[in-house]
Amino acid sequence: MAGLKGWRELPLGGVVTGGTAKELQKTGGWRAERPIWHEEKCIQCLQCWLHCPDDSVLIKGGKVVGFDYEHCKGCGVCAAICPKDAIEMVPERGGECARP
Amino acid sequence: MRKAITGHKAVAEAMRQIEPDVVAVYPITPQSEIAEYYAEYVHNGLVRTELVPVESEHSALSACVGAAAAGGRVMTATSSQGLALMVEVLYIAAGLRLPIVMALANRSLSAPINIHCDHSDAYLARDSGAVQIFAENAQEAYDYTIMAQRIAEDMRVRLPVIVNLDGFTLTHTVQPVDLLEDEVVKKFVGEFKPYSPLLDVDHPVTWGPFAMPDYYFELKRAQQAGMEAAPGVFLSVQREFSQISGRRYLGFFEAYRLEDAEYALVVLGSTAGTAKVAVDELRARGMKVGLLKPWLWRPFPAKEVGEALAHVKAVAVLDRAFSFGTMGALFADVASALYPLEKRPILANYIYGLGGRDTTVPELVHVFEELPKIKKTEWALRYIGLRE
Numbered sequence: 001m002a003g004l005k006g007w008r009e010l011p012l013g014g015v016v017t018g019g020t021a022k023e024l025q026k027t028g029g030w031r032a033e034r035p036i037w038h039e040e041k042c043i044q045c046l047q048c049w050l051h052c053p054d055d056s057v058l059i060k061g062g063k064v065v066g067f068d069y070e071h072c073k074g075c076g077v078c079a080a081i082c083p084k085d086a087i088e089m090v091p092e093r094g095g096e097c098a099r100p
Numbered sequence: 101m102r103k104a105i106t107g108h109k110a111v112a113e114a115m116r117q118i119e120p121d122v123v124a125v126y127p128i129t130p131q132s133e134i135a136e137y138y139a140e141y142v143h144n145g146l147v148r149t150e151l152v153p154v155e156s157e158h159s160a161l162s163a164c165v166g167a168a169a170a171g172g173r174v175m176t177a178t179s180s181q182g183l184a185l186m187v188e189v190l191y192i193a194a195g196l197r198l199p200i201v202m203a204l205a206n207r208s209l210s211a212p213i214n215i216h217c218d219h220s221d222a223y224l225a226r227d228s229g230a231v232q233i234f235a236e237n238a239q240e241a242y243d244y245t246i247m248a249q250r251i252a253e254d255m256r257v258r259l260p261v262i263v264n265l266d267g268f269t270l271t272h273t274v275q276p277v278d279l280l281e282d283e284v285v286k287k288f289v290g291e292f293k294p295y296s297p298l299l300d301v302d303h304p305v306t307w308g309p310f311a312m313p314d315y316y317f318e319l320k321r322a323q324q325a326g327m328e329a330a331p332g333v334f335l336s337v338q339r340e341f342s343q344i345s346g347r348r349y350l351g352f353f354e355a356y357r358l359e360d361a362e363y364a365l366v367v368l369g370s371t372a373g374t375a376k377v378a379v380d381e382l383r384a385r386g387m388k389v390g391l392l393k394p395w396l397w398r399p400f401p402a403k404e405v406g407e408a409l410a411h412v413k414a415v416a417v418l419d420r421a422f423s424f425g426t427m428g429a430l431f432a433d434v435a436s437a438l439y440p441l442e443k444r445p446i447l448a449n450y451i452y453g454l455g456g457r458d459t460t461v462p463e464l465v466h467v468f469e470e471l472p473k474i475k476k477t478e479w480a481l482r483y484i485g486l487r488e
């Protein structure tokens with residue numbers, strides 16, 4: 001468990017950055033499907049960023065630039081909300097590893 | 101100002117003076133009047149508290165958790181089955197380090213259904229992570245409700261605090277209570293300082309995130325540190341409160357005629373008052389007896405209890421609830437506290453007062469008279485006032 005924080009370093013009550021459990025959990029490991037962003041279809045409406053439950057849609061200068069795959073858990077909310085079908089959900093590892 | 105009021109009213113008055121931002125509460129005998137008094141204060145404009153009349157105690161404490169995480173000072177009150185329904189959320193409140201103060205009008209748990217006092221409700225929440233304080237009378241219930249606020253909110257502690265007062269015996273009887281001036285209480289509790297409040301939208305935070313095997317353990321260890329800090333904070337809050345009130349609160353427990361006692365009794369709550377009369381009667385007859393009445397039950401001040409009882413020949417520990425299948429919870433605490441000592445008193449565990457059964461002075465005198473005859477500590481329960 002190298003690299004993990006000791007108990008004295010943790011925030012009181014486990015309160016962490018808004019919209020995420022990032023400091024405590026790499027939720028990316030749970031992903032069965034990976035969102036792939038198709039920039040050419042994207043109109044930068046930011047709906048995906050707004051709805052992502054784990055703050056995993058990466059933004060630069062107010063624009064979507066991709067995903068944080070360490071934390072994206074593959075829920076597909078971003079793909080479902082996207083008005084332009086600019087996000088495609090692709091099975092991880094060819095779909096072989098959907099369940100442990 | 102001295103007033104003749106019930107324990108309910110004493111707690112409600114403390115709450116009025118503290119004036120929390122949110123009170124979420126559901127009625128249950130024998131707690132209901134605390135909620136009723138407070139609702140009256142809200143209705144009459146005496147406090148600006150948001151009173152949330154919920155549909156169950158589970159919702160009451162859930163609303164408290166939400167309001168506390170949002171950044172409010174929050175209080176509630178309950179009894180018995182109400183606490184049982186709250187317990188799931190109580191663990192969450194403690195784990196999230198939310199300083200919610202709760203009056204618990206102690207009442208037995210079902211079945212059989214009963215509305216009267218014992219400590220099975222408090223015992224149910226024993227390992228929840230809430231700090232637990234026991235009051236002997238309405239005055240202590242008032243005083244500790246005010247002190248609880250400071251203990252709960254101290255950044256080193258940040259835990260829910262339960263103030264126990266015996267149902268009916270304390271909640272419904274009229275007693276003289278010295279109330280402090282409103283301004284004195286307000287100054288003592290001070291302004292509430294929220295920690296990472298959800299309503300601070302400029303600094304968004306997540307309360308209650310997931311923690312897997314790699315972090316759950318560390319977060320629980322940090323929670324234990326809050327409990328470990330509680331005794332020190334308890335003492336300093338007591339000191340400060342003694343100064344503003346002129347009442348003497350010194351230590352984790354009251355030691356009554358204990359210093360030179362050969363036989364002692366340990367008991368929580370209002371029965372300590374009865375025990376004092378028994379102690380005085382036996383002292384008048386020349387028997388060296390004393391009493392240890394814990395105010396602070398969780399965290400348990402083991403070292404200090406051990407030191408205070410080390411010189412005694414035999415100690416009767418009274419539990420007002422079964423911990424089914426083992427000895428009483430308070431007995432287990434006291435036995436553990438004495439274990440590290442080289443010379444330990446003999447211990448006896450008495451179960452008493454379940455479901456509101458009265459415990460009388462002659463019965464406690466009898467316990468003291470029985471103690472010298474007990475030759476060794478035994479893994480067996482004794483009973484006070486039980487028909488065979």
Ligand code: SF4
Nearest residue numbers: 052072073075076078
């Ligand atoms: S799939 Fe989309 S919405 Fe779901 S976690 Fe990943 S980025 Fe966020």
Ligand code: SF4
Nearest residue numbers: 042043045046048082
């Ligand atoms: S929701 Fe779709 S269109 Fe809107 S920003 Fe996200 S990817 Fe682009």
